[in-house]
Amino acid sequence: MSFTLRSVKVPPNSANLEEARSRVFEFFKTACRSLPSIMDMYNLDDVASKSQLRSVISSEIRKNSHVTNPKVIDMLLFKGTEDLNNILEHAKQRHHIIGQYVVGPQGLVQDLDPKDRGMSNFLKNFYRSNYF
Amino acid sequence: MGLGLLASRAMRPLRNSHSSVFLRTIVSKPELQSAESSAAAQAPPEPDLPPRTPVGGARIHFPNPEDAIEVFVDGYPVKIPKGMTVLQACEVAGVDIPRFCYHSRLSIAGNCRMCLVEVEKSPKPVASCAMPALPGMKIKTDTPVAKKAREGVMEFLLMNHPLDCPICDQGGECDLQDQSMAFGSDRGRFTEMKRSVVDKNLGPLVKTVMTRCIQCTRCVRFATEVAGVQDLGMLGRGSGEEIGTYVEKLMTSELSGNVIDICPVGALTSKPFAFKARNWELKGTETIDVTDAVGSNIRIDSRGPEVMRIVPRLNEDINEEWISDKTRFCYDGLKRQRLNDPMIRDADGRFKAVTWRDALAVVAEVALQAKPEEIVGIAGRLSDAESMMALKDLLNRMGSNNVWCEGTGTQPSADLRSGYIMNTTISGLEKADVFLLIGTQPRVEAAMVNARIRKTVRANNAKVAYIGPATDFNYDHQHLGTGPETLTELAEGRHPFCSAISNAKNPVIIVGAGLFEREDKDAIFATVEAIAKKHNVIRPDWNGLNVLLLNAAQAAALDLGLVPESTNSIESAKFVYLMGADDVNLDKLPNDAFVVYQGHHGDRGVYRANIILPASAFSEKEGTYVNTEGCTQQTLPAVPTVGDARDDWKIIRALSEVAGLTLPYDSVGGIRTRIRTVAPNLLNVDEREPATFGPSVKPEVTGKMDTTPFKSAVENFYMTDSITRASKIMAQCSAMLLKK
Ligand code: SF4
Ligand code: FES
Numbered sequence: 001m002s003f004t005l006r007s008v009k010v011p012p013n014s015a016n017l018e019e020a021r022s023r024v025f026e027f028f029k030t031a032c033r034s035l036p037s038i039m040d041m042y043n044l045d046d047v048a049s050k051s052q053l054r055s056v057i058s059s060e061i062r063k064n065s066h067v068t069n070p071k072v073i074d075m076l077l078f079k080g081t082e083d084l085n086n087i088l089e090h091a092k093q094r095h096h097i098i099g100q101y102v103v104g105p106q107g108l109v110q111d112l113d114p115k116d117r118g119m120s121n122f123l124k125n126f127y128r129s130n131y132f
Numbered sequence: 133m134g135l136g137l138l139a140s141r142a143m144r145p146l147r148n149s150h151s152s153v154f155l156r157t158i159v160s161k162p163e164l165q166s167a168e169s170s171a172a173a174q175a176p177p178e179p180d181l182p183p184r185t186p187v188g189g190a191r192i193h194f195p196n197p198e199d200a201i202e203v204f205v206d207g208y209p210v211k212i213p214k215g216m217t218v219l220q221a222c223e224v225a226g227v228d229i230p231r232f233c234y235h236s237r238l239s240i241a242g243n244c245r246m247c248l249v250e251v252e253k254s255p256k257p258v259a260s261c262a263m264p265a266l267p268g269m270k271i272k273t274d275t276p277v278a279k280k281a282r283e284g285v286m287e288f289l290l291m292n293h294p295l296d297c298p299i300c301d302q303g304g305e306c307d308l309q310d311q312s313m314a315f316g317s318d319r320g321r322f323t324e325m326k327r328s329v330v331d332k333n334l335g336p337l338v339k340t341v342m343t344r345c346i347q348c349t350r351c352v353r354f355a356t357e358v359a360g361v362q363d364l365g366m367l368g369r370g371s372g373e374e375i376g377t378y379v380e381k382l383m384t385s386e387l388s389g390n391v392i393d394i395c396p397v398g399a400l401t402s403k404p405f406a407f408k409a410r411n412w413e414l415k416g417t418e419t420i421d422v423t424d425a426v427g428s429n430i431r432i433d434s435r436g437p438e439v440m441r442i443v444p445r446l447n448e449d450i451n452e453e454w455i456s457d458k459t460r461f462c463y464d465g466l467k468r469q470r471l472n473d474p475m476i477r478d479a480d481g482r483f484k485a486v487t488w489r490d491a492l493a494v495v496a497e498v499a500l501q502a503k504p505e506e507i508v509g510i511a512g513r514l515s516d517a518e519s520m521m522a523l524k525d526l527l528n529r530m531g532s533n534n535v536w537c538e539g540t541g542t543q544p545s546a547d548l549r550s551g552y553i554m555n556t557t558i559s560g561l562e563k564a565d566v567f568l569l570i571g572t573q574p575r576v577e578a579a580m581v582n583a584r585i586r587k588t589v590r591a592n593n594a595k596v597a598y599i600g601p602a603t604d605f606n607y608d609h610q611h612l613g614t615g616p617e618t619l620t621e622l623a624e625g626r627h628p629f630c631s632a633i634s635n636a637k638n639p640v641i642i643v644g645a646g647l648f649e650r651e652d653k654d655a656i657f658a659t660v661e662a663i664a665k666k667h668n669v670i671r672p673d674w675n676g677l678n679v680l681l682l683n684a685a686q687a688a689a690l691d692l693g694l695v696p697e698s699t700n701s702i703e704s705a706k707f708v709y710l711m712g713a714d715d716v717n718l719d720k721l722p723n724d725a726f727v728v729y730q731g732h733h734g735d736r737g738v739y740r741a742n743i744i745l746p747a748s749a750f751s752e753k754e755g756t757y758v759n760t761e762g763c764t765q766q767t768l769p770a771v772p773t774v775g776d777a778r779d780d781w782k783i784i785r786a787l788s789e790v791a792g793l794t795l796p797y798d799s800v801g802g803i804r805t806r807i808r809t810v811a812p813n814l815l816n817v818d819e820r821e822p823a824t825f826g827p828s829v830k831p832e833v834t835g836k837m838d839t840t841p842f843k844s845a846v847e848n849f850y851m852t853d854s855i856t857r858a859s860k861i862m863a864q865c866s867a868m869l870l871k872k
Contacts, residue, residue: 119789122798126786127488130748130778 013074020073024061027077031057031084038087042094048102056101184208184226192224201267206274218260218271219247227273230282230311232289232396233348234261237452238357244289244348246311248281249273257281279315286316292327292371293397294343301339302398304411308346329374335382336864337389337457339406345399347373351391358454359385360586360606375399384869385606386579386849389460393443393453402441404461404861409433409440417770418445420757421459422514422684422750423856425645426558426580427759428455432463432751432770439463439751439771449559449820450759456579457865458850463751465859469734471746472775483744488776488786495743496791498726502707504531511537511694512712512731513683513853516755516767517814518803519780520689522795523711525806526784529793534701537689538713539682541648542699546690550823551657553687553762554581555675556640557820562588564676566636567596568629570619570660571842572644572680573603576849578760581642581680582606595636597629600644600842615841616656623662633667640676641669645686646845651838658833675823680760682845683853684750687758691811710737711780712747714854730783732774733854746777749855753779754800756807756814763820764813 014020035050044053064076086092125132186192192212194200199214205225212221217240219229232244242262249260252270257277265271272278290312297303329342347366352375355364363383367374377383383391391400414433421428421442428451433441442463444455474491475483499507509527511520520537527535536544545551556564561584574582588594589607596609599618612618612629621627633639643660647653661677663669669676681687702708703720710716712731718740721727729741732749752773758764773779778786781803788795797803807814813821846852848870850862 120794120798123786123789126778126782130773130782 011074014070017068017070017073020070020077023077024073027080027084028057028061031080034084034088038097041088041090042092042097044094044097044102047098053101056104060101186226187223187228201265203265203267203269203271205271207270212265216265218249218251218258218263218265218269221265221269222249222260222271222273229260229273230315231261232307232311232346233350235350235353235394238350238353238394241349241353244346245285246282246289246315248278248285250275250277282315283317286312287320287322289346290316290320291322292343293346294326294328296344299407300341300344300398301401301406302344302395306398307396327371332376333380333382334377334400335384335388336861336868337403337461338383338391339401339403341399341401342374342376343399344397345375346397347375348396349375350394350396351375351400354391354394355383355385355388357590358390358583358586359387361385364391382869386456386458386575387454387583389457390444390454402461404464405441409435414440415770417751417768419751419767419770420759420765421455422757422767423458423462423853424456424578424580425681425683425686425760426450426578427684427757427763427765428459428580429765430455430459434751434770437771439466449557450761450763451580452583454580454583458579458852458856458862461861461865462856462859464861465733465855465857466749466751468860469854469858470749470774470777471732471734471738471744472777473746474776475744477742488778491743491745492787492790495728495745495787499530499707499709499787499791502530502726505534505698505701506704506706507532507534507709508696508701508705508707509535509709510711510713510716511535511685511689512710512714512737513537513539513685514750514855515685515689515712515780516750516753516757517688517692517807517811518755518800519711519784520685520692520694521803521807521810522781522784522788523709524692524694525795526788526793527709529788529795530791533697534705536694536696537683537685538716539645539648539686540689540694541650541653542696543653544648544690544695545654546693546695548823549691549762549821550675550677552645552679552681552690553823554642554678554680554760555823556678557761558584561585561640562591564588564636564638564640565592565594566632566639567594568622568633568639568641568663569596569598569600569609570641570643571600571647571656571845572642573600573844573846574642574680575604575606576844576846577644577646577682578680579849581760595632597632601844603844616652616659616837616839619656619659619663619837623659623666625666630667633663633669636667638674638676639667639669640678642678642680644842644845645679645681645683646843652835654833655835655837658835659837684757684759687760687762688756688811688814691758691814692807693810710741711784712854713737730780731854732777733858735854735857737854745783746775747780747783748773748777752777755780756804756817758814761820762813762822764815764817766817 014023032054035053039045067073194213200211201214202209202211203221205222205227208225210221210225212224219234222229229247231247233241234247240262242259245259247260248257250272251258293308297309331340331342334340349366352364352366355361361384363377363381364375365378367376392402414435417432419430419432421430429445429447430442431445432439442460444451444453446453473485474488476486476491476494478484507527507530509523511523524535558581567585574585586607589596596607597612598609599612601614622630641660641664647656664677705721705725708725708727710727710729714736727741728743729737730745730747731737732747738744750767751770753769755767756764785795785798797806804815848866850866851857856862
């Protein structure tokens with residue numbers, strides 16, 4: 001725990017959007033730099049390549065590209081940093097990484113049936129669960 | 133809570149007069165012991181402004197403005213109609229008086245003495261529930277005398293009440309517990325043995341622990357007055373006083389469960405719920421009941437994914453504050469016999485679980501192969517309006533118009549709304565003075581409507597006449613006949629009862645929906661209308677011609693126009709879609725027909741089904757229902773669906789897409805917009821939409837009535853639909869309580 005706290009220092013809030021933006025890029029770079037050791041640590045070479053993981057990181061960041069509030073960006077960055085640290089500390093296990101970043105939330109079951117291509121979102125959701 | 137509020141208000145004058153003592157709200161103190169001295173020290177009452185809100189939103193209705201009188205409650209003036217009791221006046225003034233025996237819907241007994249208040253110029257505290265308020269009365273509810281009196285009463289009550297709250301099912305919602313916290317003394321002086329009483333067996337629904345009884349007699353009054361059974365009574369005197377059935381006998385009333393709610397202590401509790409849960413760990417969902425057409429307002433108490441109990445919710449217009457035993461105890465049926473996976477029947481007749489994808493693909497393929505006139509869709513008695521709309525739209529897209537709701541007969545007439553709803557309204561029945569029940573046994577078909585009729589019979593001595601097979605009533609009635617001949621006699625004015633109807637101020641005719649199933653129903657309804665016309669039952673200011681429906685889905689189905697095109701479509705059907713329909717007669721169905729059963733219980737409909745699509749039950753979905761008086765209400769999901777089940781309308785929407793006939797909506801909002809174009813009244817939730825036209829615009833009917841007597845529509849009150857048939861408690865009830 002103390003280790004986590006040390007590594008996740010809370011930086012002062014970003015003053016403006018520009019600063020927050022540059023911090024995001026910083027974070028992305030840090031994450032990319034730690035990729036080799038992560039792949040080593042979790043034996044990821046046989047399931048993913050570095051570039052794949054890099055694009056996963058960037059798409060995770062792009063998911064929040066609509067956020068313009070520097071405070072919110074700071075918060076998301078904090079979460080990202082925390083996650084990264086947890087990974088580096090080996091606080092996660094291999095299947096966590098694979099489930100979260102290699103396979104993705106869709107899971108292994110993909111709708112590969114060509115008949116299902118034209119399916120509406122309703123039907124896709126319907127097959128998944130009653131609650132949508 | 134009201135009591136806590138009251139308790140803190142009780143504290144206030146003390147604070148004014150003796151600023152040193154306000155450590156606890158309820159304590160025994162010297163100034164409480166000598167009432168006179170502290171009363172003298174009391175500061176002159178100053179009106180407590182701004183005005184307080186009446187307790188529980190109590191409304192006052194002045195029948196005659198001259199009869200208003202003014203009384204003062206704690207110095208605060210209130211206007212109330214003459215004849216109200218002191219307790220009611222306090223309620224209007226926003227003061228909640230503690231009580232045990234008083235219940236607003238029962239007669240006044242005045243035997244618990246908990247409601248004592250001080251009235252100026254009266255030598256002793258008075259029992260406010262039994263004392264009529266007089267003009268200018270000065271009522272004081274928070275004086276030391278009143279508090280002392282309550283404390284004393286509490287002490288007497290607790291003398292013989294066991295201290296078994298930790299194992300008592302009423303714990304947490306017990307009036308005695310709450311009020312002893314608020315008004316009781318902080319110590320007991322009783323050292324002798326407490327008395328104990330033998331428990332009584334009241335049947336499979338009500339558990340008794342009679343030692344806990346405080347002899348408030350609410351249950352006795354409920355049984356005699358509302359339920360109309362003379363089963364319960366008070367035996368013995370003094371400390372030997374006991375509540376019980378006089379002889380070893382079960383309580384046979386369809387409303388018996390309500391004594392659980394009105395018993396202020398844990399003497400009468402729910403047997404199926406015993407030791408199952410504590411009330412504070414339950415989540416309440418305000419929804420409505422679908423086991424009959426009344427649409428009683430209920431609260432489903434659930435813990436996690438399980439329905440733990442069902443209790444009534446107040447709705448003056450529909451069920452007041454009672455519900456029938458079927459409504460209250462059917463919930464264990466929601467846990468048994470559930471369908472949880474889509475299933476297809478194999479060649480060897482066994483069901484095999486499949487995925488939704490495969491199930492829908494099979495259904496779509498078969499449906500598209502059938503000719504439009506060979507497709508039939510039947511909605512069940514528990515279907516909600518949304519799914520019926522979707523079913524009708526889907527079948528129409530397939531080119532078939534053979535869609536209807538079971539129980540509406542082969543040729544329902546959905547054209548005139550007045551022809552299938554209760555035009556007088558359920559609460560309007562209270563104004564009636566003559567009832568003519570035709571082919572309906574309200575006691576088993578709609579217990580809450582029957583309770584209204586009984587209330588009216590008790591209140592204004594209304595006369596009840598009945599045509600139909602011999603049956604049980606819990607009020608005086610005249611049995612006029614068993615079949616259509618009596619109707620003819622009434623229509624022609626030959627029957628002695630005619631004079632009673634025509635002399636009545638507000639006559640009411642109630643026709644049972646069981647008659648919908650008869651071949652000669654048009655002729656019967658024409659005759660009934662003739663009776664109505666002849667005896668002036670329908671006037672501009674009073675519409676006394678009613679139909680009492682049987683199922684929750686019926687009114688909405690007719691509103692949406694679920695009317696089959698041809699009367700014998702089942703005989704030639706190749707593809708039958710049963711949406712929860714269990715009671716349709718499928719004997720005539722060709723053997724090669726493909727039957728889809730979409731529903732939540734493995735009930736009768738499943739026996740013939742080729743494929744099963746599991747759906748959610750009323751406790752698990754949001755659905756619109758219309759009750760027998762035309763009031764639109766909605767259920768809310770209380771618990772998650774079972775297994776891989778889906779909401780009814782979603783299944784049909786998904787099927788439509790798989791079949792390539794995509795319906796133009798994919799959300800509840802969208803489907804409601806579609807409903808608006810068909811029956812806009814289904815969107816005005818909690819409102820009753822009266823029928824616009826009376827039967828006068830109906831075309832002439834030519835046809836003769838059959839002479840076969842009327843049949844009873846409900847054979848077994850406790851088991852009418854797939855949920856109640858799956859319920860163990862209901863099975864016990866039918867075994868023990870139904871008279872054979
Ligand atoms: S059983 Fe309950 S309702 Fe009946 S008299 Fe006793 S305390 Fe009152
Ligand atoms: S409530 Fe008044 S005496 Fe019981």
